[in-house]
Amino acid sequence: MANAEKTVAQVMLEQLSLYGVKRIYGVVGDASFGLIDALAGQDAIEFIACKHESVAAFMASAEAKLTGGLGVCTSTMGPGATNLLNGLGDAHADHVPVLALTGQAPTEKIGTEFQQYVNLQDLMKPFALYSDNLASADAAIDLLERAAATSLNKRGVTHLSVPKDLFMAKTSAAPRPLADVIEGTAVFTEDSLAKAVSVMKSAKRPMILAGAGAAGAVDDLKRLAENWGAGILASLGGKGLVEAEFPQMLQGIGEGGNPFAADLFKEADVVLLAGTTWWPEGYVPTDAQVIQVDRQFDKIEKTIPVDLGITGKSEDVLPILADGLGGFTRSDDWLARCSDVKAKWDRQNEEEGSTDGFPFHPSRIVRALDRTVAADAVLALDTGDNTVWMNRNFRQTDQTVLVSGYWRTMGFGLPAAMAAKLAEPGRQVVAVVGDGGLQMVLADLLTATRYGLDITVVVLNNESLQMEVDKLKVLGAKGIGTDLTNPDFVQVAEACGWKGFRPGAEDDLEAVLEDALGIEGPALVDVRTAQAFFPETE
Template sequence: MFRKTAGEALVDLLIEWGVDHIYGMPGDSINSVIEPLRKARDKIKFIQVRHEEAGALAAAAYAKLTGKLGVCLSIAGPGAIHLLNGLYDAKLDRVPVLAITGQVESDLLGTDYFQEVNLDRLFDDVAVYNQRIMSAEQLPAVVNQAIRTAYVKKGVSVLTIPDDIPTFELEKKALVTSTSYSVSEISPPLSELEKAREILDQAKRPVILAGKGAQHASDALISFADKLASPIVLSLPAKGTIPDEHPLCLGGLGLIGTSPAYHAMQTADTLIMVGTSFPFTGFLPEDANTIQIDIDPAQIGKRYPVDLGLAGEAGKTLSWLTEKIKRHEDRSYLEEHQKMMKEWWERLKKQEEQEASPMKPQTVIKALQKIAHDDAILSVDVGNVTVLVARHFRMTRQKFIISSWLATLGCGLPGAIAAKIAHPERQVFAICGDGGFGMTMNDFVTAVKYDLPIIVVVLNNHKIAMIKFEQEVKGNLEYGTNLHNPNFARYAEACGGVGFRVEKSEDLLPAFMQAKELNKPCIIDVVVDPDEAPMPSHITYAQMSGYARHMIKALFEQGKLELPPL
């Protein structure tokens, strides 16, 4: 009777944990894992990507969207190195991902063999669990521990497997452990909750800053804010937690935020941070009573001084406070900001309706809004496109995926691939700048190969436009930001998908409508104005001064300004 090999045991354990697909590329040091994957292809699907970075980014996006483990696979050496960017994205956004990497055979380790890299050291910083498997008998227990740790610590686990290990048969003495993990409920002490109630009862100008940790507590958040008469400001990863046009919502904060949110933060006397460790503290109040609610006690007071920390799950903590605080009848502060928000939307509407050549990118988001279903998934890349979608797309029940902490260019397309695999019945869009799309565009053929009808929207301005703006704000001349792009619509067709090239505003909505009806992988390549700057809602003196210096330098460079004679 044949015993299972370690490779077969690995695949069986992944299936037991509920893993139904893996992103990766075959190669010599993982062929002993690929074979058992082939045999189990009815239960677990291998998604062949064209670059391991895209596989890791897709695994991270899948975990962000579903809360389930994202899994990626690579060979030793170059393949494993390519995974790092996507794994750091998962680490910084705190989602569970398992990376399985090959390695040279056990008896060749330490000999500087072909493609040998010290993977233990390479992954040490990115991983919450990082182990090299050294025997078949060790494998089952280590796999379970790796997955359990990724879930519990919301991070990356890495298993490095020398090429010979998966071929060995498991002996009966192999350690058997559980394919499950337990979740604890965390609630703040009653004494701390009572202190919070006292602070909130005395608040005159309260503001809530809600982060990713509030995403699963939207009803509790709305009830709490309504009783407190408090506007809600959302961090970027929390976009969509409540609808953007909800009467309590002031949109985002910071360089991508809204003017009403900025004003509320500058005038608040009480700040309630819910499930966020907001890094841009310069936008937070200078003098306000601050309560921070977070399930991770280590995040409380990490970046911003707080008067009271409540270590607990957002929904239950907010529900307790809502029940105990008195209703704030004076709603003038909330109403003031609701009026400001109405004016803000009108201002954005005018930007979206501009008739210009080349097109303003805001008009592209308006067209997207018209065809996007309420349950659509938006995978948004990094750059000006982030600002545009964050401000101009009015979320209702849609899902929003982004590389929020690492902010890595190229995340849009892999995120859309993962979203369509997770939810094949839902509309999926990748909204990318030309710079971001250019980094991972080779994996559009992956969408074609696996018949994933995603719509990729490319804002094509032939520039790394956000960096151009940053250079100008520093008072520098633009340098190194021009891009030489292909025709992305023709590229889509070369890959076997469908492409639309849009250069006139009247062609924009028809292209979106056609892409929506085709139900095929599509790219909509929209030529937009390269000089449309991602203007912040509040412009500082330093930004104005820097931009003025840039303009003077530009005029000198063009010979339109001369120095006065001596």
């Protein structure tokens, strides 16, 4: 078919395919019928039909977090677009590349009292690095290229709205081959890192804080820690990058992290942040030199007292820093203190994971999970009490952890697990969710059924918004609305085509989890969970 015979929607899909897009998540609506028609007429990009647009945006965000590629979601105008916002907020806050393609009113109705019309550029302004409305069929590729390149280069959300009539309009625009480099180039040189190496060599109490941005440099991260004699602390997004058995891996920091690591961390004299913007106030040193490695300048400026910022990928920077530390004399005393903190927490962690009782204590549930999930599983965590207990007690091997890092929205876990299974079907995928978070996206259990997704959802069911209960208690405030009216999750799951499990007081928790993990297709495990006060609630 000649280019002039193709519609705007068709050429946009061809261009997105060149960007490596394999899926578009969304909900069908009349303002985007042209895009839906084009999706139905090709097989390069799969359309994943969700029950709610927020879930579509969560899935796009989770895919971008897992793969580093462009996540794409779509909706109709008006209410469809507004429903995308929560998921786009997650992508915006965690700096991952997501493109939202929305319909818009017909060209001649823009700016009028047409039903569902709203200025979508104004609507997207808090989250989108770039947002525009297509005004000409022949400009479709120009605008799409700018949106996709901005999203990938600057690691954030972009948005295009397309009037209903233009999606189906014929265009002479043609897809363009991509440049060899889509992500830009590092702005450092080997010589320019000499200053960082000099600062690092001055350290007597070095510490590394690692996050998801260091995922491509794990071996160099460990080599750097060994050469430097540094302990490694992980943000929640960095959990799973370095195995728990690594001698200098001290686990998490901040709420839910290693409770003995905070005092040690406060004594650090030089801190290297590798691929993270996590700087948890109250847990950090106040008189340390801070070096931050990240791919974007705006991250380097994010409320962290950075003395030296290095803009680049961890996989490019960390090997040079590790090599530069050759001959550095490590502090045996500092290493011994790191080892002591690690051993002390390992002992307590093991004790917490053995807590008896029914309903099951959250630490006991986490221990069962780290005994049963695959060493290389993808773990999708919802936001809530389940998150901090996983951060506290889960002993990672080589798992990848997906979280709503800075947006911290409930409802993320199930969509993230579905997206992870679609993106990496060969890996085991487990969502760990609270009952409150799951209820927000309950309808999309049917999305997993529709696409035959072999995922396991573990529900910590304590019939409350436990994190809010704990925080209200600390404030001495009364609470209302924190108790939940839960359905029978097993019956709901089975009605949606899932296999349901519910371990009882006499059941072996690990055995039930193994049964759920072993079946083909979606499985839900409803675990009766004790309303345990989290020990570090502030």
